[in-house]
Amino acid sequence: MIPEFDMYAFSGLQAAVAFSGCEALFPILSGVLRDWSLEKGRAENTASQGQPVITLQKKADGYERRSRWLSKPVRFSDPVDAVCDFIVDLIHAYNAEQNKNLCLHGAAVELQTGLMVFPSTYRAGKSLLSVKLASCGARIFSDDVLPIPSGGNSGVALGILPRLRRPLPKTAGDPLRTFIANRLGPQNKRYRYIRLGPRRLAPRGTDAQVTAITILRRDTGEKPTLKTATTSDVVRDMILRNFARENPGIDILDRLHAVVEQAACYTLTYDTLDQAAALLSEGFGLAPLREDNDKII
Template sequence: MDAVCDFIVDLIHAYLSDKPELLCLHCAAVEFPEGLVLFPNTYRSGKSTLSAKLASRGLRLFSDDVLPLSIADRQGMALGILPRLRIPLPETADTHFKEYIDTHAGPANKRYHYSNLADTALAPLTEKAPIKGIVVLERTDEEPPSIIEANRGDMLKNVILRNFARQNTALNILDTLYALVEESACYVLKYNTLEEAANLLIEKFATSESTRSVSNRT
């Protein structure tokens, strides 16, 4: 299993090595009705588990960890890689989500579990979509769940730190990421449970009534 994880990392770097037209962000990305919402967080922030939770609510996953970004049109591109969740799941995870993960079980070891999502829940390799929002995740059990506007300067710094593609000049990278942040709705999401986070995100970004009331997809 560890060898598979290492191989995927090497594969991503090899794929990007001859594609100077792409940046690459360490983030999760989920497709809402008007476009992608990115979660540019670091390791162990909960972005993979939350993105899988959103998939269980009927949304489509573009990435749980790495998202190529087109410099030309600033659209996100799927790599078609199964999401990798840290196990065990959080104690606060609801029963339906646990059943969803069990139903879509893929390769696993004592630390990680790949979720074998259906085609309808995982965007295929090279599919692109515009980016609608950028949300930084903050898990807390000391504050009520909330989603508030983020400082764009702080968000730009966050996104710059998440980019690991270096084939372009620093100025080109900065211009692209600055435009991305300016074009996107930027928020900080504070939450304790996955259900709280999913509800706030769907309320904020799912503009169609059908998605707001989406039934859990298996």
């Protein structure tokens, strides 16, 4: 029996996405994709409705997804895991339509001096540090992927909730735990999304100049330091993080180098989140926000 698929359109995406039996995922999708409205039976590019860019189907043992970015179908039994992985393809689809975007794998927060990028480093705590900084007055643009359109070095916010691993580290501290506990979004045993309003999570499409790039080094017991890094070191690190499985084209390398050259480069070594936030606040400024643990602001 051929399954029936319904076509849906996400705001900001021309291509259609096809769902079959996935109604249980829609509340999770709408919660995590804060600024991506979902509408049945419409796509900005109507010709694309016969060719969905992603298909997601409920089966007996989970949710199966197919897309042009997958060599074979993937399946997840947990609804939150299915949504987490679906978002990877959704961002692929978004960037495919914005084909001149340079996409950086990393977090980005807006400080008083501009947008600071934390390139992805395994278990260095970029997402949790971003939420910590948001609790202190910064505004998150991304906790995983930051698009940079051609012709400049401005990063663009995607309006997707930040995702944290569970459990929180013992060094998280009570104020941050309270901040997170009052802003819980969809979650499972592995991950939890944090609900933030536009004051702490930039709306989709907001842009800001990348003024700093900071490589994170989290080491237990190490003295917290913020040191200047060379452009070549940062470019090399970002190539390893972003293009470990492929050889980037010369145009991508040129654009990456241009973005890094226009930004101040640093290495931040820290043990606790309080240490990291204190160093960044001293060096770059965190606008104080009224602390309100009962409202999503």
